[in-house]
């Protein structure tokens with residue numbers, strides 16, 4: 298392994314400070330090499346953090362089973378510590394910064410005893426791009442260090458770009474489980490009763506304690522690329538969003554790039570990798586979770602995916618729902634909390650209709666269909682490099698990004714919300730984003746299936762007051778050349794009939810909606826107007842080769858008057874939490890909707 302060098306004084310001072318505070322047994326600067334990855338994996342095989350999968354079935358792949366108490370993001374333990382409480386806003390947990398610093402310092406004191414402290418330099422965005430943000434994660438988890446090497450550009454090269462006085466976001470992480478002299482380690486150390494995922498937006502710092510899982514611990518993703526970056530974006534006039542980015546090519550070879558915000562575990566990865574059922578259309582992936590958008594010199598919004606890997610939800614992924622993902626996962630993947638098969642491979646609910654015999658569940662116990670609970674945890678994940686995927690667009694890491702033609706907002710809604718609705722203009726689109734709602738999933742701790750408002754799918758990820766964030770979106774639109782702004786659409790693949798059946802087949806057939814979106818961008822197809830916005834005319838959605846009744850298609854775009862009145866009341870309640878800060882333009886949009894509801 299190469300010797301890691303930096304002359305960045307701020308970094309060297311911070312590393313020393315953390316070392317003194319956390320008292321690890323040694324410090325390891327990550328260079329990002331293959332040899333280093335092999336060494337860390339070796340260590341994790343020894344501590345049983347990882348299990349090697351059958352190389353005949355899945356080369357260079359591993360399985361991890363977390364502590365059953367550490368399985369998802371912990372939103373109630375996630376904090377935005379801005380100087381003023383009003384800058385965190387009603388949707389974030391706020392703590393006074395100096396008080397929180399004291400709490401954290403006492404938690405981190407000695408927290409790495411007996412462990413190696415890894416210094417992980419990473420770049421969100423291509424290394425050296427002027428739009429990228431550099432972070433340094435200090436962690437006492439080898440699982441986190443290796444996962445960061447997959448999810449971000451990581452290692453010595455980043456330090457090279459950082460130079461002597463480059464800026465970075467310090468991101469300190471500890472699993473909060475110091476080891477006493479001679480104490481043997483557990484496979485998944487954590488401290489579930491003491492978790493803190495903390496952001497200081499003004500000083501751009503992240504501190505995370507007590508969890509080793511996903512967005513709680515891989516600090517480049519939700520913490521840096523969304524919560525901290527959303528604040529940087531507000532200050533600098535761009536957008537840091539919880540969105541996929543896809544490249545759509547028509548049979549005529551016309552390319553459109555589409556971004557889409559969907560709450561966690563609502564199918565972003567599936568849509569980003571979708572295989573269209575429409576002949577001649579293709580979709581390639583630019584990103585599946587995070588999208589940074591800036592205006593280019595041409596006045597268009599250009600998007601980059603700041604990540605380098607996929608940290609996707611495994612259950613439900615199959616040949617039918619996402620064949621590209623399955624191919625991506627064929628090698629060099631870490632699976633966390635899936636079930637294990639008797640021949641050393643992985644399995645999860647939905648991968649096959651029938652579970653194979655002899656399964657071991659995510660907790661390590663033998664499992665059959667009669668066992669209580671699923672074989673794989675509903676939030677089981679895969680961690681894999683973007684470049685493993687067959688569907689990745691060649692331009693996915695172009696530092697300029699890709700020009701966005703359309704933005705989708707979507708969620709799981711059993712009723713009311715049509716299959717697709719085009720916003721009348723940018724302001725109306727911001728309104729639709731600000732009231733986005735979805736039935737909750739297993740991506741975060743808490744009850745599954747409740748309807749919650751998740752504006753722009755950013756509720757857990759906006760690093761400042763959500764009402765100011767709405768204002769920022771309005772400002773971005775107001776200052777732009779309207780003809781170059783992406784069109785905004787609300788989509789819903791999850792609408793059900795009165796009998797409770799899904800009305801739309803979803804998956805590869807969602808490309809039919811993408812086709813309508815592309816045609817609306819070109820103005821080559823019409824629309825009909827309803828209270829929520831512009832929906833397809835009868836025959837507007839291409840149903841060639843699809844067996845769906847005209848009644849179902851009609852129902853898919855129908856807006857029920859009574860449900861709409863309930864929706865208006867629910868939006869009013871949602872908006873009331875923002876008080877005076879709610880932008881006037883959105884209050885006006887709500888009055889327009891209320892007026893339409895009263896007439897329908």
Ligand code: OXD
Pocket residue numbers: 370511512560561562586608740741
């Ligand atoms: C994710 C999430 O992990 O949104 O992407 O929870």
Ligand code: MN
Pocket residue numbers: 539561562586
């Ligand atoms: Mn996400």
